[in-house]
Amino acid sequence: MAAAEAAVGVEANVMIRDDRVGLAWRDALAGGILAHLDIIDVVEVIADDYFRTSNRRIRALNTLARQVPLYLHGVAMGLASAIPVEQKRLDAMARLVNAMEPQGWSEHLAFVRAGGIEIGHLAAPPRTNEVIEGTLANIATAAKTIGALPQLENIATLISPPCSTMNEAAWTTQIIRLSGAPLMLDLHNLYANAVNFGESPEALLASMPLDRVQCVHLSGGVLINEPGNTGKQRLLDDHIHDVPDEVFALLTELATRAPQPLTIIIERDGAYPQFNHLLCQLTRAREALAMGRARMHLSEPLQVAA
């Protein structure tokens, strides 16, 4: 039995070595990130910040890409829409991908503009078959222009998407399965939607296409009061608070259910704490991941060597 436990431990360690944990790049965190590249496995950069920038900044980003595995993350393409994505945004991402040669690029399952109006942030479109069709067309165009499929990220929403005919998990699963694109699973977004619309976070997680997850986002948020003194609150995904315990628990659950290597990225967009505090959050992510991996291996039938 001791030998079997040791074997499980060895297997878990092998799997953990394939997982990676890193941070989203923000200029305010640059010094801390560069000083700790020995313990930061991967960095994710907001691509849109570099679409219209100087050659000097591009060269600096190239310098970073030579030091650490880098992902590009888009925030304003508006792929999840019945409206065709703007070619100029795809061309800008293609230029950056060519210049950086990142490990991958990602975008949100959101619409951000329509009818000439910029919403200003990621909005959940109606979850309908028509929007799925438009989204699939947009993903295909993006993959053709950029040369690789994006990882597609689930978004948080304060409003239940109007005119929807299916739930989040069914809608997301259809897009992921039909497009062939990987899922970038934002666990705080998932948690926020579960809190806001009265679902079980664990059940929502279980209903997502977990076999397609490659990258995972972790972040924090804050409960805000509903208008009208109802006494109720909704969770705003603001990226300026620590990753809550519930989200680390979801990471453990994901690592138990999804055997493929996972890349975990913590996002922080403001109210920056001391960098050591962010490093502690990275450590907590590694621990949550390791706990899930250990559970996964314990639940597998032991292979007895012949």
Place this chain on the structure above:
Amino acid sequence: MSAPGVEAFLANLYSDAALRESFLHDAETVMANLPLTEIERAALIEIDRVGLQMAAASYAKKRAHHRGKREFSGSRFWTFLFRR
């Protein structure tokens, strides 16, 4: 109304405070001249009114933040890194 039309109406509703106020007061009148299907019209009347107000406030804050960000385009860090 087509799916792009519904998205355009939602974008308007999320970003135009006066339209949103009118819609919350009397959705049927606001939508009276829009080429919506009966299903879309019924779905929009049943909209998550609390969520609409909260999401719109959040988007307005983001738009204000983007405007502020565009005004500050300098990056001392990158300049520092490149000059090393």
